[in-house]
Amino acid sequence: MRTGDIKTPALIADSKILEANISTMASRRPGKSLRPHIKAFKSTELAKKLVQAGHETFCCATIRELEGMVDAGMGTDLLLANETLDTTRLKNLLLKENCRITVAVDSKETIAVAAAAGIQEVLIDINVGLPRCGCSPEDAGFLADQARKSGLEIRGVMGYEGHLMHDPDTLRRTTKTEESMEILISAHETVGGDIISGGGTGTWDCNQAVTELQAGSYVLMDGDYSKLDLPFKEGLLLLTTVISRSKSGYAVLDGGLKSLSVDSGNPKLFDQGDVMFCSDEHTTVTNGSWSVGQRVGLRPSHIDPTIAKHELIYLVDEIEEGLDSEVIGILNIDLRGW
Amino acid sequence: MRTGDIKTPALIADSKILEANISTMASRRPGKSLRPHIKAFKSTELAKKLVQAGHETFCCATIRELEGMVDAGMGTDLLLANETLDTTRLKNLLLKENCRITVAVDSKETIAVAAAAGIQEVLIDINVGLPRCGCSPEDAGFLADQARKSGLEIRGVMGYEGHLMHDPDTLRRTTKTEESMEILISAHETVGGDIISGGGTGTWDCNQAVTELQAGSYVLMDGDYSKLDLPFKEGLLLLTTVISRSKSGYAVLDGGLKSLSVDSGNPKLFDQGDVMFCSDEHTTVTNGSWSVGQRVGLRPSHIDPTIAKHELIYLVDEIEEGLDSEVIGILNIDLRGW
Numbered sequence: 001m002r003t004g005d006i007k008t009p010a011l012i013a014d015s016k017i018l019e020a021n022i023s024t025m026a027s028r029r030p031g032k033s034l035r036p037h038i039k040a041f042k043s044t045e046l047a048k049k050l051v052q053a054g055h056e057t058f059c060c061a062t063i064r065e066l067e068g069m070v071d072a073g074m075g076t077d078l079l080l081a082n083e084t085l086d087t088t089r090l091k092n093l094l095l096k097e098n099c100r101i102t103v104a105v106d107s108k109e110t111i112a113v114a115a116a117a118g119i120q121e122v123l124i125d126i127n128v129g130l131p132r133c134g135c136s137p138e139d140a141g142f143l144a145d146q147a148r149k150s151g152l153e154i155r156g157v158m159g160y161e162g163h164l165m166h167d168p169d170t171l172r173r174t175t176k177t178e179e180s181m182e183i184l185i186s187a188h189e190t191v192g193g194d195i196i197s198g199g200g201t202g203t204w205d206c207n208q209a210v211t212e213l214q215a216g217s218y219v220l221m222d223g224d225y226s227k228l229d230l231p232f233k234e235g236l237l238l239l240t241t242v243i244s245r246s247k248s249g250y251a252v253l254d255g256g257l258k259s260l261s262v263d264s265g266n267p268k269l270f271d272q273g274d275v276m277f278c279s280d281e282h283t284t285v286t287n288g289s290w291s292v293g294q295r296v297g298l299r300p301s302h303i304d305p306t307i308a309k310h311e312l313i314y315l316v317d318e319i320e321e322g323l324d325s326e327v328i329g330i331l332n333i334d335l336r337g338w
Numbered sequence: 339m340r341t342g343d344i345k346t347p348a349l350i351a352d353s354k355i356l357e358a359n360i361s362t363m364a365s366r367r368p369g370k371s372l373r374p375h376i377k378a379f380k381s382t383e384l385a386k387k388l389v390q391a392g393h394e395t396f397c398c399a400t401i402r403e404l405e406g407m408v409d410a411g412m413g414t415d416l417l418l419a420n421e422t423l424d425t426t427r428l429k430n431l432l433l434k435e436n437c438r439i440t441v442a443v444d445s446k447e448t449i450a451v452a453a454a455a456g457i458q459e460v461l462i463d464i465n466v467g468l469p470r471c472g473c474s475p476e477d478a479g480f481l482a483d484q485a486r487k488s489g490l491e492i493r494g495v496m497g498y499e500g501h502l503m504h505d506p507d508t509l510r511r512t513t514k515t516e517e518s519m520e521i522l523i524s525a526h527e528t529v530g531g532d533i534i535s536g537g538g539t540g541t542w543d544c545n546q547a548v549t550e551l552q553a554g555s556y557v558l559m560d561g562d563y564s565k566l567d568l569p570f571k572e573g574l575l576l577l578t579t580v581i582s583r584s585k586s587g588y589a590v591l592d593g594g595l596k597s598l599s600v601d602s603g604n605p606k607l608f609d610q611g612d613v614m615f616c617s618d619e620h621t622t623v624t625n626g627s628w629s630v631g632q633r634v635g636l637r638p639s640h641i642d643p644t645i646a647k648h649e650l651i652y653l654v655d656e657i658e659e660g661l662d663s664e665v666i667g668i669l670n671i672d673l674r675g676w
Binding site for chain 2: 245
């Protein structure tokens with residue numbers, strides 16, 4: 001099968017870039033010093049490539065991701081890097097074999113849920129500047145005491161500097177990340193445990209504070225992260241077909257808002273031309289030498305919600321000009337949903 | 339089962355609003371004068387409610403939608419209101435029983451594909467101002483001749499005035515729609531056939547030119563269409579749970595970019611408060627009297643790509659304050675994918 005045989009729209013990934021990105025990260029952050037974030041790609045088959053690269057601990061954002069990772073035999077040290085109030089599903093998860101689940105907690109309610117579900121280990125989630133989950137740093141000690149009183153073991157702290165992740169100024173990103181991580185280190189001194197978990201693709205090298213980095217997008221990258229000076233390359237394309245061409249020169253592709261996410265901006269074209277706009281089923285691209293039936297690749301601006309729209313990614317050895325490559329495998333996106 | 343038992347994030351729909359929207363449209367556009375657009379909701383179960391309301395012809399945007407509608411017994415007059423170059427799947431579709439498929443064509447290539455697939459009937463798709471699919475009006479006659487020479491019957495024309503669909507100025511929307519439809523009527527005079535197909539939820543009453551209206555979003559509406567003076571009401575919510583609450587007062591919900599689309603703006607809260615921002619798994623909402631575990635409803639800004647992210651919609655009799663309602667049914671979103 002070749003990319004020309006794929007019905008469009010469909011995601012294709014460049015295997016060479018994927019392997020290079022994984023290898024680059026693993027050389028700087030080997031084994032457990034990286035806790036790859038499954039949320040970015042939602043695929044146990046892709047996670048297995050990370051196991052082959054030496055990683056054995058993972059982050060998940062949803063209980064569905066935890067369940068799938070355990071079922072796929074990669075549940076020996078999973079972190080739910082998110083808060084949950086779903087006692088029932090956590091409890092059911094723990095009935096599975098070979099699973100060690102640590103959950104993030106940031107309130108007495110989430111601590112109570114973890115304890116009631118039979119969870120044994122938690123990280124105290126600290127707000128390090130992003131207005132999202134995480135307790136106030138000054139409450140870390142109190143919550144750790146609460147958790148211990150509830151019979152939970154504290155493995156350490158977690159704090160995600162998501163507000164700094166896309167700052168294109170490397171020096172500022174580094175300085176601000178250091179300041180942000182001082183909050184996390186200070187909370188860790190209060191709380192104890194072996195783990196300081198945080199960071200992501202954007203702070204992969206400027207975050208030296210964490211004992212484990214929570215990166216996921218680096219594996220295939222996207223337009224938003226590519227604005228930074230990172231060594232990872234974009235390896236994901238939405239493959240589309242030109243279904244209409246105007247006399248004035250613009251063309252219409254058969255993929256749009258339902259097959260890629262535009263929350264971080266419109267996609268970019270793999271080859272020549274620019275995107276005019278995306279609508280539900282279409283992307284209109286500016287004047288060029290388009291022909292009806294031609295295959296066109298779009299680089300998504302944001303990988304996570306784009307992949308979550310698809311059932312699978314076609315893997316090719318290398319994405320080349322003309323977009324005619326041998327399909328060498330399929331990555332099922334088996335961890336979608338909640 | 340009550341909404342409180344639903345794991346979040348999940349879509350819920352207000353059955354009373356759904357029925358009222360369907361009824362309001364059917365009273366103005368009964369039977370075949372409406373060709374409801376399946377793309378908005380991608381559910382054969384919801385389509386069956388439209389059959390009960392008297393409609394029997396439907397629009398689809400994808401071959402997947404055509405296949406599912408035929409399999410569900412609603413294939414007696416389906417229009418692929420979109421261009422396709424997939425001869426194989428069109429051909430396979432025609433092997434199914436009780437199916438009549440009309441496709442939109444706007445080029446010699448799409449005409450050739452329709453003919454090669456064994457399609458018998460087409461509409462000539464005319465560009466009426468939106469830079470997307472549709473031939474130049476002056477080419478309509480030539481393409482109709484081409485289609486007839488290829489053995490295809492011309493049922494008429496189609497033209498979608500999508501660029502006018504969300505104009506909040508009713509008078510301007512009406513005037514511009516009339517101008518746009520003059521192009522379509524003129525093309526129809528050249529082309530012939532019984533059908534003039536076009537329009538949508540936003541031009542449901544100002545488009546008097548079409549013999550059949552292609553509306554779909556009206557069934558459950560969204561924030562974007564609700565800016566217009568339409569008689570249809572918003573009946574769809576993303577049900578979420580507060581998983582974190584800051585001391586300063588903001589709260590974090592467990593639904594974000596992967597469970598609703600923000601291409602037309604952030605969602606609105608069903609009750610009090612405002613959205614600060616959406617991220618992959620979360621929505622942060624402004625200060626209020628939030629409690630961890632509380633259920634919160636978000637009104638999506640754009641229905642089509644939001645529903646396409648979900649496997650099902652929970653149907654409740656009526657969405658009320660407090661978001662605690664009896665679940666009276668489930669609508670499977672069975673026409674997702676391509």
